[in-house]
Every structure is written in structure tokens, then in C-alpha cells.
Amino acid sequence: MADATLQHNAAAVHGGEFEAPLFGAYSKKVGMWLFLASDSLTFGALLFAFSYNRIYTVPWPTPFHVASITNATIMTACLLSSSLTMVMAVFAAQRHDRAWTRNWLLATMIFGTAFIVLHGMEWSKLIDEGLYLPGFMSVLGVSASHASGEYADVSKNVPQFTQAFFGLTAMHMLHVTIGVIYLGVVAFRKWFLPILGVIWIAAALLIPAGNVFHYPVHVLGIALVVCAIILFLKPKDYDAHDVEVSGLYWHFVDLVWMFIFPLVYLMSTKII
């Protein structure tokens, strides 16, 4: 059987043609689709858990005022716009226009970074107002003195809200962060390593102790090591296929947010 396969492959190579792919797409793209299919189940499970809590917890807290919803709407617009710039990057890559591929990828990264920053500010505001996850946040060094704000009762009486909210949004924020780094590697290759290093050190120095992101920001350091290993062990010039595959990942994080935004934010609005 193996010999037959080898002979078949050798004949195909000598004939100057490869066997047609099963799904009509190159293997990297099929691999990314399969990964995204499996990752969608992770988010699906989290969204099911959130929905279950939402239905069976009475009364359900509604901590999101106008400011929070406005902030989340701007974040949504950032992600949707980033998807458009990502599509433009794929078009530029197919035209072999390196400069515009890099420019569009950079625009996508800027929108993604804006999303992360806005989300981080939203988290910090909610924590300052008393939305607190005792065990998890004490590990992160967040002071428990916040537990006297407007939402202190929510944290105390409905911990499943804070668990579901922080668990779901943290997982998504991690995915967006990985996406920005992924696009940075595709756009700038080894030049991205010092940029990522500077961002990591600056963030570590600027985010004060006691802030929820003081320790998690070191994810950037881990990403720096992983990216360095990949870029030095397997250096390559990323082509249109790579840009398209990275785009699939980026659109996926946008897609997930299209469910998180209405389920988590719009179903918990507080209108005053």
C-alpha cells in the first residue's frame, strides 16, 4: 500500500502535477479551518455556560450603564473595521503588493490593539466599582479593597456573573492579543520581535502593581519567546497564503465577539 502510494506520488511529481487537494484548498488553510472549528467549541461551551447562568440566576445583575455599552459598541466597531482592513491586506497580498499588505495588516493590528486597550479600561473600571472575582484576582495581586463599590453586592451574591463575565471576556481578549501578535509576525517577520519586546517592557513598567493586568501582561514575554523560536528556527517570507490563513484567524475572533457583545453586554444593560 505504502509502495503504491509512493509510486503514485512519484508519478505525479514526475508528471509535473500534484494530486488535487480534497477540499480544493491548500493544506494550511484546511488546517486553520479545522483549528477554528475546534476553537469555536471552546467558546461555544463558555457561551452555553453563560446562557445557562443567565437563565437560571434570578435576579441577574445588570451592571452595564450607558458608558459601558458605548465603550463596547466602539470596541465592536473596531473589530468589524479590522476585519475589513484584513480583507484589504489579503487582496494586497494576492497582488504581491508587499507595501500595502504591510500597511493593511498594520491597520488591522491598530484596530485590534484599540479593542484590547478599550477592553482593559472597561475591566479596570468595573473592578474599581466592585466587580471582583475573589480567588482569581487575589492571585493576580488585585487589591480586595475594591469590594466596596457599586457592584460589591453583585460579586458577593451572584459570583456566577463575575465568573462567567471575566472567564468569557478574558478568553476572547487572549485570542485577540494572540491575533495581533500573529499579524505582527506575518507583516514584519523578525522586525516584529524588538517591537514586541519594547511593548512588553513598556507595559510591564507602566501598568501599576494592583492592576489586574500587572501580571498577565507577561503573556507578551512568553509570546516573544515563542515568536523568536518560530522565526529563527523556520525563517521564511510569508506569502499570500500565509496572509489569508492569518486573516481566517482574525475574522474568527471578530466572529466570536458578535455573540459575546449581545449576550454578555446587551442582555445586562442598566438603563438610567
Added chain:
Amino acid sequence: MHDVAKHDDSKGQYFWVWGALLVLTGIEVWLGYRQIFAPVRMLEVLLVLSVIKSALIIGYFMHLKFETALMRWMLVIAVTGCFVIMYLFFFRDAVRILPPPSGVGLQ
């Protein structure tokens, strides 16, 4: 190697999709504030809008609309099937273990 997905190179349609997604988001926010539906109905309406938005993203931005029928159906059936199984097992069991008291539901 198979070439990069070839599809309609008209960039205009992507701007239309982007605009439609922003409009649908605006409708969601408006519904969230006006609260013209009861909570359970609101959840259904928002989920329908989210599914429409996700279909636009998957079909156009992720180019699945332009892939082969085999790949389209394999992905859609596999993921949808997993979610259906997750729903059947999760919510059915959850309702059995923790039935909501009468008159209690979404607040």
C-alpha cells in the same frame, strides 16, 4: 499547490458587508436600550441577529462562500452538529437538575 482562493475581486461588496454589520450592530444596541421585547424574546432576537452577522463574516470575510461545496458543507455540518449535541446534553440535563421555579425566568 492550489492557488489562493479566487473569488469575486470586487472590493465594493466587502464594504457593503462591513456597512451591513455596523447597521446590524446599531440595531442590536437600539434594541438593548429600548427593551421593546421581553427578555426571553430579546435573547432570541439578538441571537438571530448574531447568526446573521456571523454568516456574513464567515461567508464573505472568511471567504467560505467561495470555497468548494465539500469544504463548506463539511465545516458547517460538523460545527453545527457539535453545537446541537452540546445543546441537547447541556440544557436538557441542566433543566432536569435545576428546574426553574414557576414564574421564574429571565429577569
